[in-house]
Amino acid sequence: MQLRGIAKYFPGVVANENVHLEVMPGEIHALLGENGAGKSTLMNILTGIYQPDAGEIIIDGYAKQFSTPVQAIAAGIGMVHQHFKLVQAFTVAENIHLGWSDTPRRASTHVLEARTQALAARFNLATRPGARVSDLSTGEQQRVEILRVLARDARVLILDEPTAVLTPAEARELFKALRVFAAAGNAVIFISHKLDEVLEISDRVSILRGGRKIATENTADCTPRLLARRMVGRDIVLADMRQRAPGARPVSATPVVSLENVSALGDGGHLALSGISLDIRAGEIVGIAGVAGNGQRELSQVLTGIRPASAGRILIEGREVAASDPAAFAESGIGHIPEDRLHSGLAPALSITVNAVMREYRRPPVSQGGIYRPTAATALAREIAAAAEVTIPDFGMPVRNLSGGNQQRLVARREIRIASKVLVAAYPSRGLDVGAINTMLRYIVELRDAGAGIVLISEELEELLNLSDRIAVLYEGKIMGILDNDRTDIDEIGLMMGGRMRISGAA
C-alpha cells in the first residue's frame, strides 16, 4: 500500500501536505507525531472519511479513490478508532455482524454467536459472543473492534492510540495478536505518541510533524531520544524531575491535607474507596499509581470536595472539614486538574473567558458585590492564556475550538493559580504529545518548588517514578502501600497494582 503526495487543507490549516507513505505486507508500521501533526487526518483519508485535496492512494499497484469508508473496507483497509464505535446495548456477536454484507439474512442469535466464535478462533482473539458490550472491559471492547475489522477481510489494520485505554497486561496481549496478524502477510499501521511502545512493536516508523512526513526509519536504528527529537523538532529532556531547583521550599513537617480512614461511594452506590489514609505535605509530590478504575476518580473528587466521604475524616492544615463543598475546598487553596477536562473541567460550548475565570469569578476584580464584569474577566483570561503560552485570537470563541493540549494548559494554569496548598492532578498528560506533556510536568514541578503539595494520579509508571517523592498504589479502592520512590522499582509497583500487598518488613 502506498500514499503519494497526499494533501488536505482545512480553512486556515494545512492538515497534510505532500505526504508519502509506503506500508509493506507483513510489517507493523508506526506513525508517530505530536497532537495536531496530521496523523488522524491522514488515516481518515486512507479510510475514506475525508477525500484528499491532492495525491493518490495506491493499493497493490492500483490507484484507488475512496469516497466512503465502505469502499475502503472493501479494499481491505480497516481502522480501530481511539474511541470505540460499538453499540453498547448489543452483544458482541451483534456488533460484529452489524452492517456487514456477509451477515446471513435470517440469523438467529445462535447462528450469530457460532459465527463469532469461529471468527474469534480464526483470528485468535478470545471474546464472549453472547456478552453485552457494556459489560466488557475496555480491553475486551477493543478486541471486539479489532475482530470486527478483521472479519471483513482487512489486510491493512489501522490502530489509533490503541494502548491509551489498556492495562500493561492487556497491551501485551494486543501486541501479541498484532504480531500474529502481521506475520500472516498483512500490514498494521500503529498510531501513537508513546515512544517506548513504538520501539517495542514496530518494524518501521514514520514521523509526521506539522502535516508533513519528516522521515521513515527502521525501528532497529532508532533510539527514544532520536524519535523524540524528530517528532518535536527539538531536544527534549526526559529525565528525573525530582531534583529541587535552588531556593525551592522544603517539604513541610506537617501535612497540609490528610485523609484518615476515608471511604466513599461510587456513582453506582458501591464502595469505591475504603479506608484510605494519606498525608500530603507541602512541597512534595505524591504519586497515585494503579490501573484506571480502581478508585482514582473518587479519590480526586474526595480530595477536592466534589464527592462526600461516607466515612473517615478529611483534614486541611489540621482542621477537620465539616462538609464536602468544592467551592470551599478551592477557596482554601486546593486546585484540581480533572481527569476528563471536557466533561467536568470545562463548559465546551461557552467562551474561553467564561471557562478561564471559573475559579476566580467570585472575587474581585472579576466580580464585585454580585456584579460580574466581562472586561475584567477577559483581562484575567488573557493573563491565564499568557501564562499557559497559548495564543488565542478571540476570547469569545467557544473553548471546544481549542486543541486538547491548549485546553489542558489553560485548565492547568487556572488551577495552579489557586492551588496554594495542594494541586490534585488527575492524568494531566493523558492524550497529550511529548511537547505538551513536558510543559505540563514542568508546571507541576514548578508548583512543587513553590511549596504546594501535589497529588499526581497517573497510569504512566515512568512519569510517576520521574516526579513523585512517594507513590501510593490503589487497587480496588484500597491503598496497597505507600512506597518511597528511592526504595522501589517498577516491578514492585506493578505487583501492587495487580493486588499484591507489600510484604511488610521485607526487602
Add this chain to the structure above:
Amino acid sequence: MATFRFQRIPSASSGVAFAARAAAILLALAVAGLILAATGADPLDLGWQVISASFSSSFGLEDLALLVTPLILTGLSVAVAQQIGAWNIGAEGQFYAGAFGAAVVGLFVPGPPAFILPAMFAAGLLGGALWILIPTLARAYANVNELITTLLLNFVAILLVFYVSTSVWRDRTANSATPRMSAEIPEFWGSVHWGLPIAVLVAVAVGLCLAFSRWGYEVRLVGSNPSAAKYAGIPVRRHLIAVMLLSGAIAGLAGMLEVAGTVHRLQGGISNNYGYLGIMVAVLARSSAIGVIFSAALMAFILNSGIILQTQGLTTSAVLAITGLILFLTAIGDELAHYRITRDKA
C-alpha cells in the same frame, strides 16, 4: 472536474448569520407569493395591504404592540429556562395559571386600583411559578424530564380556566367569560397599556442579569455543563430550581398583563397560543433574553399579517402555512450559516 462541497465551520460570523436569516424570510415570502399567485390572488397587492394595515395606521401599530407584549414574556420564559438547560414547554399553562391568579384578585378582592394592580401582578407571578413548581421539583430531585411534565400541565390549566370562566365565575351577560374587572392597567397610547414597557423592561433586566451578574455567570455555567458547574462549586440544584420558577413566573406575568391590560376578563382561550408561540420566539432569539424582544416583534408582525390576510379572504390554514414556512426556512438558514461552499479541483 471541479466539485463543490459543503464545509462546516464551528461558529458562524454574525454578518453571515444575519444575511442567512434575511434570505430565509425573503425566500419564504417569495414562495408564499408564488403559491398565492397560483391560486389567483395578487401577492404584491396582498403584501401592500399587510404593510399598510400594519404600519400606516395607529390601529395597526396598536394591534402589533398588544401582540408583542405577551410574546416577549412567554418567549423570555422559554429562553430563561433554556439558559439553565431546561425545556419549558409549559409557558402556555403558566400563562393560564398567571391569568387565573390575577383574576382571583381582580374579581374577588375589593380595593382601589393602586392596591389591586400590584396584588394582581404578584398573583400572576405566583400563579405561573406555582404551575411549574411540580415539574421543577421532579426534575431537580428525581431527574424527571421537564419536557413532558410541563407540557401535560398545560391541559390542566387550560381546562381549569375554561371551567371557571364558563360555569362558576361566568358573567350572566357574557356566556363564556367572567365579569369585567374594575382594576385595569392604564393605557398610554391608544389601546396600548403599560404592559408593553413592563415586558421590555423585564426582558432587558433578565438579559443584563445573565450577562453582568455573578448569578448569571453561574446560571450559564450550570446550563452549559452541570458537572463543570459542580466542579466549580456552584449549587447546581438550587440554581435550577430558581431559574425554572423564574421562567414560570415570567409566563404567569404574561397571563396577568393579558387579563388586566388587554382582555379585562378571564376567558377560555385567552392565551391565543402565546405560550407555544413563545417556544418559537425563544428559538428564533437563540435563547438570548434581549433577542427575544426582536423575535417577539417579528412573530407579532407575522401573527398580525395573518389576521389581515384573513380579512382579505385567505383561509386560516394558508396563513398558518406561511408562518410555518418562514420559521422552517429560518431554521434552515441558521444551520446553513455554519457552512461554506468550497470548490476543489480534481
